[in-house]
Amino acid sequence: MKIIDSYILKRFLVTFLFTLLILIPIAVAIDIAEKVDDFLQHANLSFFEVVNDYYKNFIIYYANTFMPLALFIAVILFTTKLSNNAEIIAITNAKVSFTRFLYPYFLGASIVTLVSLLMNHFVVPNSSKTRKKFEQEYLNNTNQNQELKYVTDFSLQLTDSTYIFIRNFNTEVNSGYDFTSEVYKGLKLKSKLVADNIRFNEKDSVFSLINWRLRKVHTKKDEIHSGNKIDTLFNFTPKDLIYKSALSQEIPSNELIKFIDISKKRGVKNLNAYLVELHKRTSLPISSYILTLIAVALAFKKKRGGTGINLAIGVGMMFLYVFLLKISEVLGAVAGVNSLLYVWIPNILFAFVAIYLFYNARK
16 A cells, blocks of 8 residues: 555545544434433433443444445545645646545445444344333333234234234233134145134243134044143244334344245235345445545545535535435335335435546546
8 A cells, every 4th residue: 555545544534533423422412402301201210221221322323324424524525625735636746547546535435334334234233222122111102112012913924834813912911812823735724723812921932822723624524623722832923923114123134134034935025124124234335435436526626615615515415315315215115116226226326426427537
């Protein structure tokens, strides 16, 4: 690595960290102002719990969220300063091409991307689980709790031949009613198990069926059995009944991939909300390369207005990117669409902008 590369990379990363350290306290201050009353309402809530269980994980989440924005602003600020100080003129006079000039920037973007990928796929999901548990307990998310607590009219394919149906299930007490399990051989029904009530014992991972009736279908006649209570095993747990997009944010990517694969085999129809979350964990960090190229191309040439005009253009483009990202997430979660394509649309559109600016800056 040449001296100029080391100089640019060092200043690049320092400016990036400085920008990130400005954005995070602002987010924390705004959040404290909104939630301080909720904290004070709970006399048993200690300062340590607020910091360790909530704000530590809050900072992890938003530090990762702000990385592309901080990177974009940092590149614009630093490159504009190089341009205003005529350092870029000296570099180009030394026969350094614009493509070669980008090398330390992309090296810095690679470091940020790698960190962001690791955080997105493994660190942030576990952190979000702790943070959301705290929010559910202390920050009055009653509607969300009720939504995740009750499951109604749910069907699940456990294997190629076994299906279950539940009229209502309470995931908090692990019990429900109107349970049915059907086993098929091809298109023919082989057995049907019905119970008025179903309960799950976490300790033994066993389901207890109350007032059960079992019908076995044979060629000439059927067998019918019944009883007050029977303990049995099924290839699912109560948490498998909850299909809410918010839960996808709390699952590490390796577990999320397994969850999606199992859910597909079980016949769950719309998993796009989970697929959007999975794809976004990769697309957002990769945007660092695209945003870096756009920022360098914008600030490479000296303009009237200097830092102010470059920063205004950059922030405007960043807000447009975030706007497109949110729209693509909503549309990608709709059943029947290609969630991978929708999640990557903002990157694809901005990649064309980056290519245009790249060729324009080379002239």
